[in-house]
Amino acid sequence: MAQKILVVDDDPDILDALTMILESQGYEVVTARDGVEGLANLKAEEPDLMILDLLMPKMDGFSVLKELQDPRWSKYKRIPILILTSVREEASRRRYELETGLELGVDDYVEKPMPPEVLLERVEKLINKKKGRG
Amino acid sequence: MISESSIESVAPGYSPEEAALLMRLRVFVTMRWIAILGMLVATLVASQVLDISFPTLPVYLICPVIALYNVVFYFQLRAIAGGEPGTIVHKARMYGNVHIFLDLIALTVLLHFTGGIENPLVFFYVFHIVLASIALHFRVVYVVATGALMMVGLLVGLEYAKVIPHVNLEGFAAPTLYQDGVYILAVLLALAAILYGTTYMATAISGELRKRQRQVVQLGEELLAEKKDELEQVSREKAELTEEKDRFLQFLSIAAHDLKAPLTAIQGFLWVMVGGYAGELTDKQKNMLERSSKRITELLNLISDLLDIPRIETGQILTEMKDVSLKQILRNCLQEQRKVAKEKGLKLTVEIPEQLQRIRGSGPRLQQVITNLVDNAIQYTPEGTITVSVKERRDDIQVEIRDTGIGIPEEDMPHLFDDFFRASNVEVKGTGLGLSISKRIIEAHNGEIWCESPCPETSQGSRFTFTLPKMRKRSRRQR
Numbered sequence: 012m013a014q015k016i017l018v019v020d021d022d023p024d025i026l027d028a029l030t031m032i033l034e035s036q037g038y039e040v041v042t043a044r045d046g047v048e049g050l051a052n053l054k055a056e057e058p059d060l061m062i063l064d065l066l067m068p069k070m071d072g073f074s075v076l077k078e079l080q081d082p083r084w085s086k087y088k089r090i091p092i093l094i095l096t097s098v099r100e101e102a103s104r105r106r107y108e109l110e111t112g113l114e115l116g117v118d119d120y121v122e123k124p125m126p127p128e129v130l131l132e133r134v135e136k137l138i139n140k141k142k143g144r145g
Numbered sequence: 146m147i148s149e150s151s152i153e154s155v156a157p158g159y160s161p162e163e164a165a166l167l168m169r170l171r172v173f174v175t176m177r178w179i180a181i182l183g184m185l186v187a188t189l190v191a192s193q194v195l196d197i198s199f200p201t202l203p204v205y206l207i208c209p210v211i212a213l214y215n216v217v218f219y220f221q222l223r224a225i226a227g228g229e230p231g232t233i234v235h236k237a238r239m240y241g242n243v244h245i246f247l248d249l250i251a252l253t254v255l256l257h258f259t260g261g262i263e264n265p266l267v268f269f270y271v272f273h274i275v276l277a278s279i280a281l282h283f284r285v286v287y288v289v290a291t292g293a294l295m296m297v298g299l300l301v302g303l304e305y306a307k308v309i310p311h312v313n314l315e316g317f318a319a320p321t322l323y324q325d326g327v328y329i330l331a332v333l334l335a336l337a338a339i340l341y342g343t344t345y346m347a348t349a350i351s352g353e354l355r356k357r358q359r360q361v362v363q364l365g366e367e368l369l370a371e372k373k374d375e376l377e378q379v380s381r382e383k384a385e386l387t388e389e390k391d392r393f394l395q396f397l398s399i400a401a402h403d404l405k406a407p408l409t410a411i412q413g414f415l416w417v418m419v420g421g422y423a424g425e426l427t428d429k430q431k432n433m434l435e436r437s438s439k440r441i442t443e444l445l446n447l448i449s450d451l452l453d454i455p456r457i458e459t460g461q462i463l464t465e466m467k468d469v470s471l472k473q474i475l476r477n478c479l480q481e482q483r484k485v486a487k488e489k490g491l492k493l494t495v496e497i498p499e500q501l502q503r504i505r506g507s508g509p510r511l512q513q514v515i516t517n518l519v520d521n522a523i524q525y526t527p528e529g530t531i532t533v534s535v536k537e538r539r540d541d542i543q544v545e546i547r548d549t550g551i552g553i554p555e556e557d558m559p560h561l562f563d564d565f566f567r568a569s570n571v572e573v574k575g576t577g578l579g580l581s582i583s584k585r586i587i588e589a590h591n592g593e594i595w596c597e598s599p600c601p602e603t604s605q606g607s608r609f610t611f612t613l614p615k616m617r618k619r620s621r622r623q624r
Binding site: 101 | 465
């Protein structure tokens with residue numbers, strides 16, 4: 012069965028590009044345009060991986076990560092998260108720590124733009140890791 | 146006795162006037178000790194050396210009495226000095242008034258037993274006037290002068306009228322002098338002139354001094370108020386500047402995001418096409434798309450670099466500082482660059498001591514500097530070796546990047562770290578901001594960066610060196 016990937020990004024062109032790249036490798040892609048939709052799809056689709064942008068309208072990536080800390084979402088904790096953003100990792104970590112007092116708990120962090128090969132490599136790694144965990 | 150330290154022991158918070166009053170009253174106490182000593186010495190000298198004969202026992206009895214109330218006064222003063230500021234002037238003057246009148250009585254009694262009008266001691270009241278005008282209210286001083294005159298008048302009058310006995314200083318004055326009305330009158334008039342004259346002069350001077358002191362205090366307060374206003378103004382301005390800086394940084398991060406977002410989308414599509422994820426391309430098409438993608442990358446880098454400069458200059462690096470391992474930073478950057486160097490057939494060697502002290506800095510920023518320097522070295526070295534060497538020195542850690550490349554023309558050296566500068570002997574590559582940003586980053590770490598070309602050790606290529614100050618052991622625990 013095809014692995015399902017949820018991509019959350021407010022830029023429709025980025026969504027299209029990512030979808031094309033991921034689908035070419037046989038992944039099933041679900042998209043969302045903001046954090047609220049992202050969380051809804053996470054619940055509905057139970058994907059194998061979530062690719063998350065940080066700066067988005069309505070509910071941003073930081074808020075999504077914070078929300079997932081809540082015990083209500085413990086069922087989805089095993090789903091790995093790949094942050095894909097134009098924000099520098101260092102700046103994001105600092106902001107997240109300042110706002111929530113928590114460590115930025117993500118499985119991988121890459122800065123946009125990233126070449127398709129790199130993206131695919133990271134995605135594969137995360138999905139395999141998840142499989143390994145059971 | 147009075148010492149310097151007891152003057153300093155006045156509790157803080159006293160006005161200069163209060164402090165001065167306390168200090169002057171302490172002079173009272175000291176003067177009294179000296180007076181007692183003087184009386185004893187004078188009596189001894191008069192009776193033993195000068196052979197003036199008079200009963201000395203009353204003198205020896207008066208001295209301890211004065212000493213006794215002097216001790217009382219000493220402790221009273223100490224009690225006042227330890228008390229609440231603001232109440233001092235009133236209390237101290239009250240005690241002072243009492244004591245100055247005790248002094249007058251003591252001197253008059255002493256005078257009675259040492260010859261009355263015959264004794265030049267009669268003019269010693271002038272000391273009381275001077276002391277009183279130093280410390281007490283000027284009206285009190287006139288009262289003291291009048292009191293002194295009345296006491297002397299009463300004493301010589303009573304002796305003259307033979308109501309009380311007269312003691313003659315045998316061998317010093319004629320035994321009938323105290324009955325000489327004209328002489329007595331002359332002495333009393335002279336005494337009155339001296340006492341009132343001194344009172345007038347001394348109170349005028351000390352009054353002036355006190356006025357000046359108040360003016361100085363007032364001036365000081367005015368200046369202080371002025372400075373406080375200025376300080377408030379400055380701190381307000383500083384707060385405004387900080388706010389402005391925050392707004393500016395906020396603006397920058399929004400600008401960065403909005404400028405990069407469309408480019409990122411374009412880049413995404415270009416990569417999709419180049420990677421063949423959207424169907425097969427002709428070689429010509431692929432080549433053009435690759436070149437487009439490269440230009441987009443250049444533009445993205447330029448935006449990053451341009452936005453980096455104000456971020457560094459507004460001191461954002463300071464908020465990123467933590468204890469970092471330079472070894473780890475080097476390992477992170479050189480991993481990628483080793484591959485690039487190898488592809489170009491270059492040797493990349495690293496010399497780093499086993500034990501290296503951690504430093505305080507921004508890991509990603511230092512990584513940016515090292516990456517930039519090593520990238521340049523790789524780019525401008527057609528063949529040979531690139532050496533990254535780290536040395537720990539007494540106050541800092543020194544990092545060198547040496548290459549065996551084409552070097553830098555001498556005329557370019559002064560501008561090497563300028564914004565948008567590109568060396569004249571190379572093709573235009575990069576944004577021309579790499580070295581100027583590196584310099585800003587190193588300087589934000591309180592370090593230095595410089596370049597030598599040709600490298601002094603090998604007489605070829607170039608050598609870039611930067612230093613990072615070591616953490617001081619003491620400040621390490623503060624954060």
